[in-house]
Amino acid sequence: MYKIFIKDKLLVLTNQLEQETDCQVYLLETVNLKQLFTKYFDETIDKAILYHPNKKILLEKFLKKVDVERAGGGRVYNDKGEILFIFRNGRWDLPKGGVEKNEKIEQTAMREVEEETGCKKLTIKDKIAVTYHVFKRNGRFKLKETHWFNMKSTYTGKLAAQLEENIEKVEWIQPNEVTEKLKNSFDNIRLLFEK
Numbered sequence: 001m002y003k004i005f006i007k008d009k010l011l012v013l014t015n016q017l018e019q020e021t022d023c024q025v026y027l028l029e030t031v032n033l034k035q036l037f038t039k040y041f042d043e044t045i046d047k048a049i050l051y052h053p054n055k056k057i058l059l060e061k062f063l064k065k066v067d068v069e070r071a072g073g074g075r076v077y078n079d080k081g082e083i084l085f086i087f088r089n090g091r092w093d094l095p096k097g098g099v100e101k102n103e104k105i106e107q108t109a110m111r112e113v114e115e116e117t118g119c120k121k122l123t124i125k126d127k128i129a130v131t132y133h134v135f136k137r138n139g140r141f142k143l144k145e146t147h148w149f150n151m152k153s154t155y156t157g158k159l160a161a162q163l164e165e166n167i168e169k170v171e172w173i174q175p176n177e178v179t180e181k182l183k184n185s186f187d188n189i190r191l192l193f194e195k
Helices: 033-041 058-062 107-115 176-183 187-191
Strands: 001-006 007-012 024-027 047-051 067-077 083-086 092-094 095-100 122-136 139-154 165-172
Touching: 001 033, 001 058, 001 187, 007 033, 033 047, 033 122, 033 139, 058 122, 067 107, 067 122, 083 107, 083 176, 095 107, 107 122, 107 139, 107 165, 122 187, 165 176
Parallel strands: 001 122, 007 047, 024 047, 067 139
Antiparallel strands: 001 007, 067 083, 067 095, 083 092, 083 165, 122 139
């Protein structure tokens, strides 16, 4: 099963259907994604399921039906165990951004963290997850596929919010404050902190 977020609402991509469901089910093979995404953006639908019986090709088939933008981002920890958060467009978020030409996804994640926060001395520890969300740009729907990494930083210098990316502030957050910050965040960011 894959969770795809559209305007803070859920689209589930699955190969298994439950007996009873509280939402509409669409066949991945025949669905018109533009019409389905429009329903989310018009707020005429809150949740839907896209079904395909073959788990192995489920995601691959979906990705072929939509324009995909790849991105990389980081959940960065410092030596004190604090986590690096950004505040953008009225919500707490983690630093991330799009892949540049000939760039590996790990390079993207590290570059974007540094550009958006000013945090340096980064090392990647491991990959956490891949999240998906649909957005609309220039009248077209696109899927952002974000690859997330656990990172460590020994940087103790001043952090700097990238204002041209609408980032208002950058902060190291104590682990016991994360739950509160996540209340004003995005569902795909909350996924990264699920145990």
